[in-house]
Amino acid sequence: xxxxxxxxVFINLGGEMLYILDQRLQTQNTADDNTQKGVWxxxxxxxxxxxxxxxxxxxxxxxxxxxPQDLYSNRALRTVLTRLAHAxxxxxxxxxxxxxxxxxxxxxxxxLLLCPRPRDLxxxxxxxxxxxxxxxxxxxxxLNQVDETHRKIIEVYTPLSDGEFQLLRxxxxxxxxxxxxxxxxxxxxxxxxxxxxxxxSTTGPVPHGTEVPGLIRMFSSNGKEWKRWEFPTGGSYTxxxxxxxxxxxxxxxxxxxxxxxxxxxxxxxxxxxxYSQKANSEPNPLAKEELNLLARLLGGMKVQNRNTExxxxxxxxxxxxxxxxxxxxxxxxxxxxxILIIYxxxxxxxxxxxRIAGEFTGEPEQxxxxxxxxxKGDDLLAMMDELIEL
Amino acid sequence: MYHKEKxxxxxxxxxxxxxxxxxxxxxxxxxxxxxxxxxxMVNMVSASWDGLNYSHRQLQSKEANVATSSSLxxxxxxxxxxxxxxxxxxxxxxxxxxxxxxxxxVYWHALDTPETQTAQAVFARGIAAVREKxxxxxxxxxxxxxxxxxxxxSNITLSEVLEEHKESITDLASECSGSLECIADxxxxxxxxxxxxxxxxEDFQLLNKIPDKAIEAFCSxxxxxxxxxxxxxxxxxxxxxxxxxGIVHAEVNAHARWIYSLDIAPFSGLLLSAAxxxxxxxxxxxxxxxxxxxxxxxxxxxxxTDTQICGAKFCDGDGYAFAVTGYDLSEIIRYxxx
Numbered sequence: 001x002x003x004x005x006x007x008x009v010f011i012n013l014g015g016e017m018l019y020i021l022d023q024r025l026q027t028q029n030t031a032d033d034n035t036q037k038g039v040w041x042x043x044x045x046x047x048x049x050x051x052x053x054x055x056x057x058x059x060x061x062x063x064x065x066x067x068p069q070d071l072y073s074n075r076a077l078r079t080v081l082t083r084l085a086h087a088x089x090x091x092x093x094x095x096x097x098x099x100x101x102x103x104x105x106x107x108x109x110x111x112l113l114l115c116p117r118p119r120d121l122x123x124x125x126x127x128x129x130x131x132x133x134x135x136x137x138x139x140x141x142x143l144n145q146v147d148e149t150h151r152k153i154i155e156v157y158t159p160l161s162d163g164e165f166q167l168l169r170x171x172x173x174x175x176x177x178x179x180x181x182x183x184x185x186x187x188x189x190x191x192x193x194x195x196x197x198x199x200x201s202t203t204g205p206v207p208h209g210t211e212v213p214g215l216i217r218m219f220s221s222n223g224k225e226w227k228r229w230e231f232p233t234g235g236s237y238t239x240x241x242x243x244x245x246x247x248x249x250x251x252x253x254x255x256x257x258x259x260x261x262x263x264x265x266x267x268x269x270x271x272x273x274x275y276s277q278k279a280n281s282e283p284n285p286l287a288k289e290e291l292n293l294l295a296r297l298l299g300g301m302k303v304q305n306r307n308t309e310x311x312x313x314x315x316x317x318x319x320x321x322x323x324x325x326x327x328x329x330x331x332x333x334x335x336x337x338x339i340l341i342i343y344x345x346x347x348x349x350x351x352x353x354x355r356i357a358g359e360f361t362g363e364p365e366q367x368x369x370x371x372x373x374x375x376k377g378d379d380l381l382a383m384m385d386e387l388i389e390l
Numbered sequence: 391m392y393h394k395e396k397x398x399x400x401x402x403x404x405x406x407x408x409x410x411x412x413x414x415x416x417x418x419x420x421x422x423x424x425x426x427x428x429x430x431m432v433n434m435v436s437a438s439w440d441g442l443n444y445s446h447r448q449l450q451s452k453e454a455n456v457a458t459s460s461s462l463x464x465x466x467x468x469x470x471x472x473x474x475x476x477x478x479x480x481x482x483x484x485x486x487x488x489x490x491x492x493x494x495x496v497y498w499h500a501l502d503t504p505e506t507q508t509a510q511a512v513f514a515r516g517i518a519a520v521r522e523k524x525x526x527x528x529x530x531x532x533x534x535x536x537x538x539x540x541x542x543x544s545n546i547t548l549s550e551v552l553e554e555h556k557e558s559i560t561d562l563a564s565e566c567s568g569s570l571e572c573i574a575d576x577x578x579x580x581x582x583x584x585x586x587x588x589x590x591x592e593d594f595q596l597l598n599k600i601p602d603k604a605i606e607a608f609c610s611x612x613x614x615x616x617x618x619x620x621x622x623x624x625x626x627x628x629x630x631x632x633x634x635x636g637i638v639h640a641e642v643n644a645h646a647r648w649i650y651s652l653d654i655a656p657f658s659g660l661l662l663s664a665a666x667x668x669x670x671x672x673x674x675x676x677x678x679x680x681x682x683x684x685x686x687x688x689x690x691x692x693x694x695t696d697t698q699i700c701g702a703k704f705c706d707g708d709g710y711a712f713a714v715t716g717y718d719l720s721e722i723i724r725y726x727x728x
Contacts, residue, residue, distance in 0.1 A: 001462050001464075001482065001511055001513065002511055003508070003509050003510070003511050004509060068508060068509040113698065116647075117624075118624075118648075161557075161581055161582070161608075162607070162608045162624055163557070163558065163560070163581035163582070163608045163624075164581070166608065166624065166648065167511060169406075170405075170406045170407060171462075173405070173406040173717060174405045174406065174429050174462065177403055177405060177406075177428075177429065177717075177718055178402075178403055178718065180718075193696065197696055197718065198696065199696050200668055200695075200696045200697070200698065202646075202667060202668055202669070202693060206626070206646045207646075207647070209607075209625055210625045210626045210627075210646060210647070211625070211626070211627070211643040212643065212646070213626060213643050213644055213645055213646050213667075214643060215642070215643045216640065216641075216642045216643075216686060216687075216688065217640060217641045217642075218639065218640050218683070218685065218686075219637075219638050219639060219640065219641070220683070221635075221637050221682070221683075223637075223638070231688030232688075232691065233669075233691070234669060234691040234693055235646065235667065235669065235693075237646050
């Protein structure tokens, strides 16, 4: 359907990813257990955020995304987002990556559903960009990249019609269909029901450009109104509030797309599936053309740290039990990754993809504690919260 | 006025597409067929009137590529012609036509896709059966294809291409009152809210163009009944126009979010509107020939909690029952009059 989904997908999903990483990495620091050997310093965290943002907003990456193209499949998107998450010294195990992806995606789905007008998807994206700008405000080179990208997005998307925005939104909703992972933050705030579906209110301000329902007007053939009366609406709506700014800077008005995670309540990011997996367990081979797209995209990403041994391993969310569960339904993912390697791509890219695939398959060193300076993963393993089974 | 009946379960959930429900009533067999689009597939359910038998069928988009999203179906609808009923599927690749039970594909029309990828999405959307033998389908470029359908068999031919709209077609509707006196046979709507009114024939004739100067809003659903165009907009408004003149009869601030579906029960003049605001509303249209106007009265509301509705249709010509689909819902919710 829409050929313009990818840039907004990455800005919004990437933005959510950064909110979560920022919260989780700060949480590691504020844990009560004082016996860790190494803790994530503020500098480490900022470095991770900077590296990821620099990769995401790099000219090559954004240029590739801005080309008119269909939305990637779920698998392809996950691969690229995983690569993004690994753009720095941080390494996530598959279970953590799964949870991260679920959180990102459910947050985005919620934002899409609540979006008052399809065009407001841009405002939501700009809320993410505003926050990302804050993360890198001390690094001028990266800040510059973010600004450049923002300019480009404004240029490309401002001329689109409402119909095209709704088509974009519909394309994304189809992509996110049937995902009902329950997130404790959403459940707590009652924006999500226990069955995983979001609560949609029938009260509040109407979107800009819409009138409050309830009025019928009749016109005569010369255009004059000759009768008007009201009907009961079954909801309670108020007039629209002012529109947010579509410029590079400005009051966005809506809070949709802003950071909803706070450092003091890390259990907000717990998720639990109702295990109606959408084809996740079947190895789903990508078409050759999509692999080529992926290859170009990943090839264009600057690799910060080729040496995985010096990367810091992080279990963002998982308990040991979770890891087992995750490895069960990741078996499909392994099969998928080995299919990736079989395809005939050029050598440089093949190496890159093979390396990523290697990160997916549960290599033993990922769960054992490595020696030397990279023992942060070890400590984090020891600091896990309980996942609340709901 | 209505109460909820037992829902029909589907094999998969409904996608967020306009007019995402089509209903075909087969009186001789005491059956009703329902179709709902899910991404690159169509769920077809056949329900017996006694509520005891349900059978399911799933139709795939032709040239469906499993991995990518480039073969999504935009709409599925039955075209009721005097001699036969045809099920039409419109997708990003083209137009598929089936015998009414979905068992045999009788025709395939591939869309011209540009060699190099452009920013403009390519798809077909908007389906209407017009008079005795035409099926019209809209395209994202704004063109409309007119197909000539024989009484039986698969010798369907492309009769004409109507180039009037400049924006993507959103919906098509044909005169549904059954009256032969009506001059206008079909109305088409596009992305900018422009409406075109047509007379069918060997060559379709443009009778009127109703530009939407006032609100410049997106029109997602249209109906044509007794010479009156009923249009639903992204602003949540419903407007009634006189088809051949374009005169506005009425304006209703009906919904708080985008209207996704409209339907008319031709024998009673009941109108159904459904939107992303979770509400389905039933209205009544009455014609007053003396003043040459049409009046709209609100009858009933139904709130489908926490659901962005994407399809709503009457199940019979009187409006005795209607069915509703919502994004992410795997059921067809039904209501009947008390």
